[in-house]
Each structure stands twice: as C-alpha cells, then as structure tokens.
Amino acid sequence: MAPAAAKATALPEQTIDSNGRLIVPFAGSVEAAGMTIPDLESTIVGRLKSKANEPQVLVRVIRNTTADVTVVGDVGSSMRVPLTPKGERLLDALAAAGGVRQPVNKVMVQITRGTQVFSMPLDAVIRDPRQNIALQAGDVVTALYQPVSFMAFGATGKNEEIGFEGQGISLAQALARSGGLLDSRADARGVFVFRLEDAASVPQTRDEALPVTADGRVPVVYRIDMKDPASMFVAQQFPMRDKDMLYVSNAPVADIQKLANLFYTVVFPAVSVGTQFR
Template identity: 60%
Template sequence: MVAASLLGACSLLPTSGPSRRQIESQATANIRVVDVDGAVAKHLSERHTVGLFSDMFRSTSPKTAVVGPGDVLDVSVWEAPPTVLFSYGSGQAASLGNGGSALGYSGGSTSNVTTLPQQMVDADGNIYVPFAGTVQASGKSLREIEADITALLHRQAHKPQVLVRRAVNNAAYVTVVGEVQTSMRMPLTPRGEHLLDALAAAGGTRQPVDKITLQLTRDTAVHSLPLDTVIRDPRQNIQLQPGDVVTALYQPLSFTALGATGKNGEINFEAKGISLAQALARAGALLDTRANAEGVFIFRFESQDGSGSGDTAGAAPATRLPVIYRVNLKDPRAFLVAQNFPVENQDVLYVANAPAADLQKFVNLLLTTVYPIQGAVTLTK
C-alpha cells in the first residue's frame, strides 16, 4: 500500500520526459520500438552508406579536344608562293624569324597567310571557309578540321597549309553552382580538370568544408558525397566531363539531445555523419545521478522505402513512419554497437530518468516540505 502510494506520488512529480516503461508501452502497429543490436546497427549502417563517385561514374577521357556547336574558331591559311588563291593584298607575309624560311616554302621567299574572321560553329556543327565551302567541325578535333580544309583547298591554292585554333571554348565546360564564392562555367582543357579544380576555380566554398556536400550531375545520373570525403580520398576527385554540373550544398545537419544527458539542445554534426557513440559524447554523456542506462532511445521518422529520415526531410507525413530505437547501455556490447549505429538528420536522442531518480526527487520534496512544518510546530510549543 505504501509502495503504491509512493509510486503514485512519483508520477505526479515534474520530469523532463517519459520513463522507459512509458515509452515501451507505446509500441503499436503505427509506432515500432526496435531493440538495437549488432544486426540492426549493421543494416542501418549499410543503408546509410553513400555511393562513391569512383564507383558511380565511369572513368573515361573527356572529349575536350573535340569541337562542338557554339565554339569560336580562328582559321588561318598559308599559301606558298607563287600565290594562286590567296593574294598578298588579302593577307600578309609570314616569315620564320630573321632570315628564316617561310612556313611551307623553302625557296627564299615568304609565304602568304590569310587569317579569316572568327566563326562560331553553328547548330548544325558547320563553319564556312572561302573557296572550301561548308566544313563540318562539330565532333572533330582541330587537327582533323585542318586536314579537311587543306584537302578542300588543295586543288585551288598552291601548297596550302591550314591552322585552326579554338578562340572561345563554349562547348566543353562544366557548371559550378551552389555554396561557392562565384558560380561559373569553367572551360575544360585537354589537361583534364578534376572535381576539386572546378571548386577552386569558383573561389572555394562559402561554408566550412565539413558542412558541404558535393552533388555531381552527369546526364541523368545525380550523386552526392561529402566534400570532406572527396578531399580525404583522392579517388573521389574524379575527372570531369563536358556538361557536368557541380553543386556545393550546405547541409547543417543536427540532432536533438533531451532527457538525462549532460547537454540538452540541438547539436550540429558534419556532412559525413556521426555514430551514436559520438552523439552521446557530444551530448555530454549520460548523467550518472539521473540516467537510466537501459533507457536510451532514438526517435526517428523512417520513409516507407527504408531510406531513412535524411533523404525524406521534405516528404509528407503520410510517407514517413515513426520508429523508436532502444539501446541498453548496461550491456557492454552496446558500446560496440553504438559505434556502428548512424545518427541521421533531425533525430531525437532521449535518455530516460532512472526510477531511483524519481524516488529521490520525491524524498527530497518531502524533506523540503515536512521539515519546515515540523520546525514551525516545534517553535509554537
């Protein structure tokens, strides 16, 4: 009778949240309470693992040397004397230095060079060269275009030599946007620029490296990876291809710590993620005077497809299912499991009070109430 009265009185005391028993009693078809063991932690960790860029994107040489629509080309034509097609009046003499022989001619006279106005490769991939006509440029290298123009001029000009230069690169580029200093389109060169080259060309990120996730879009494939992972693993600094879109995303990930922990509040963590063991440490660990080590809970909304809460933050409530993960830290093996259990964005970490803590709180309340009354009665006698 006395014990029942004490328990009833304890339930009326102020508290920071539900007890372990109250949480466990809420297990229904709509709210699952899952005991975390090695198998559960392994499953969640594998599901939480993101695909690496080196696995998701094939390593192929970029076609940066190939001309495309929109590129601006310079075309210069040399004709050895005696000039037949390109006269001296329309061009200029070209010599290879002091007293040197001219390009394409070694008879002591200078050759004639004609530089055509710059031309943009049209939507059909063509440019126009006088006396040669329409020349297909798109999909070809500069050397191939030179050979085509030379062949077309061979029977009209005297020993023609052609030089084609790409003045403006409008076809082979990548787009860099998001949390960077300057959004830009970066031209690609035959050197082969990589992911971090594009980030450096854009002036770097505006937020700390550990808060940034890089998203790479190539054709219809879209994949993301923490910037910290790209920096630490050179294999993820993949070579870019024309048309790639690099987006720097600022992701202020956080979880909320409540209950019998050393620090209650919202706690930020890095884009690469943290484990439950790390989360408990950042929350100040369990309070030795209050915490129920058997009552460590992680409240999370899981998507119906099992992808976790991090990928469905904007999803409608109907598509997200509430799950409560329960960890018993009185079992020494739980500390090993906690190192593999991934904490996700918007998780709530709650540590219940121990039953003895509520009893102690009730006893303290009695002492602070009964002793003053007893003292007052003693003084009146």
C-alpha cells in the first residue's frame, strides 16, 4: 500500500506512435507494441522505481485511433467510427453515422473487408440479429439506396416495372402485384421468369458451352405451369430477384381472337363501302 502522503498523478493522454512506442513522463520511451495492459503497467513501474517511492501505475485504453471503420453512402454523415473493446457491430456503425436517409426496406448495406465484398438488405439485418455482424478494423460500410424491382410483360394486369422490398418477394406475390393473369388472354401454362444467373450456379447439361455475358452470368428461363395445382406451392417458394422479367404468354385462342378482330376491322369497312356503290 502506498504511504498516506503519496499523491496520484494523472498523466495526459499518450499516443502510441507508428513504431509502437509510448512516451511516458519520468519513464521515457516505452516499447508498447505487442504488450498486454498488465505487462505495460509492470514495465512502467520498473522504469519509475528509481524515481518514485513504491510507484503504482494504472493504464487504460481510452480509444484505439488505428482501429476504426469507415461509413459512407446514403447515411446522415459519412465518417470514420472508432472501434472500442466492446466490439461495434454493423448497426452500431450506421447509428453512429446518423442512420440511413432512405426507408430501410430500400437500402442495401455493403461491407468491404480487404478484397472481399458482402452485401445484404438493411431490413434483413434488422430482422435477423445474426446478420448484424461484428466489424473489424479497416472495414468500409456503404449504405446504398438501391430499390429492387422486376418487370412484368404479356398477359398480366399491368405491364410495367414493379418495385418490391429488400427482403424479397415470391413469384406468387409478383403475379399478384402485376395484376394477376388475365382470364381473357393468359395461358396459365406459360408463366416464365427470365433471369441472369451466376455461371457457377448453372449446371452444365449439354456438351456445348453455355452462353455467358460479359460479367460472367448465364441467361436462364424458368417456366411454371400454373394449371398444375402443385405449381401454386412452387410459386410461393420461388424467390424473385432484382431485374427479373416476368412474362405470361397469350393463350392460343387469344391469338385467334386478335386475328379475327384484325380481320373484322379491315373487311367490314370494305364491305360496307362496297354496298354503298351497288
């Protein structure tokens, strides 16, 4: 125990330099790199024994200026967030940067760690705590306002680009949002989803090479026969992806009807004109 007359001296914050050394008043330059807190305390005590009576030293880490993450993108304020011993997670960093400026269901979060890049919808991170990963020094967190959508064509109630939430929707939901299949036109056996898949996920079933786009993706067409009741369950499980194209083909009778309508619009006026000259 220190004598009753002993005084405690609080030193100002000290920074470990790029060489891993710490300058401590009265103790001089101390090698701190690779040391634990107790080891560093013991080293400083040893340096002070010849200068103080029964010295006692308490070392604590106020902040680690070399361990931080960078948060950029569609956030309140782009900034560098220091990592503390408690271990900040993804949502902690976004909160420190002022949160996102767009609805959470339209924001994708991208984490760049070295040469690896990971991305996920923000609302998926909020709903699943396992996705709220611990950050590491040097990570770059980017909040991207990236609304996802699919395009509906053919015999559906709406032929347009339709947005959906970041957590995704099923094919059944996509059909409902596009107005469903038109009874007077649609061929329920001809529901197609056009998608560009990663080449690695497409099995090679033929001898010839698969057509691959410049970014390494393969065009794939999925067909679902909605006349089959079992396809209703398939449609509920089939996930739609960003930039998918949903196409519902016309029933053969609809094509015949189109031809008949064209025939009537051309022939009937001609016949009516002909009767006027008789």
